[in-house]
Amino acid sequence: MILPTIDVPSLPTKRLPEAERQDVLFLSRKFNDMVKYTKNFYADVGLFEECLFAARKATRENRDLLSRYPFVAARDGAMTIYHFAKALDNANGAAFRVPTIARLVDKNLLKDARKLLEDTFPLHVALRHAVAHAAELASNPEKEKDRALSGPYEGLGIKIEHEQATATIEEGLSNRTFFTTHQGQILSYDITKSSADALVEATRTFMSAFSRVSAHLRE
Known part of the structure; x- marks a missing residue:
């Protein structure tokens, strides 16, 4: 895999009122954070x-060790998606705190970027919580029970035939889908190049929303 190229809008502050400059500088940092997390997810x-x-x-001697390696990447991916979403939300919030930007930014493209994220990773908030707090969510029998998936269920290599039966899975992989159980449901995401490409597209779409802003500030 080759890391994607993502153009970040230039937002010079010299033409802006003093009161708007700090939020614009913050916005530029969030642009860079979005690019960083996008590339991290590619990694x-x-x-x-x-x-x-x-x-x-x-081999038989190292199978137990090597079989754990993919889960390291998958767990980090779940955290990275969440951090990307927070950077996007923070950038969006900063844009609308600046009247000059709020007037010129393409709001439809901002919505499109968010939709791309949600369509690709619809469960990213809950998934991050389940991954980040795995031990806490299984710290006593009641919490383990709350986490369990109830039957009947079939999918991702799991089959629960009876309503009374349950399964608690801290982390699992089905091909390139990472999953966990949380609050009675399966949370999952695909750790694939197509998912990474969708994140790139969301980032590029978000950045393109600021083309008129950038042009105005560079005049």
């Missing part, structure tokens, strides 16, 4: 693929 996907390859070559 997560690349690492995941390398780990899968290594796991397939495992």
Whole structure:
């Protein structure tokens, strides 16, 4: 995999009122954060693929170790998606605190970027919580019960036939889908190049919303 190129809008502050400049500088930093997390997720996907390859070559002596490697990349991916979403939200909030930007920014493109994120990773907030707090969510029998998935259910290599039966899965992989159980449901995301490409598209769409802003500030 090759890291994507993402153009970041230039937002010079010299033409802005003093009261708007700090938020614009903050916005520029959030642009850079979005690019950073997008590339980090690309790295997560690349690492995941390398780990899968290594796991397939495992011997009896190192199989237990190498089989854990893909989960490291998948867990980090779940955290990275959440951090990307927060950076996007922070950038969006900053844009609308600046009257000059709020007047010129393409609001439809901002919505399109958010929709791309939500369509690709609809469960990213809950998934991040489940991954980040895995031990806390299983700290006593009641919490374990709350986390469990109830039957009947079939999918992702899981089959629960009876309503009374349950399954608690801290982390699992089905091909390139990472999943966990949380509050009685399956949370999952695909750690694939197509998912990484969708994140790139969301970032580029978000950045393109500021083309008129950038042109205005550079006049």
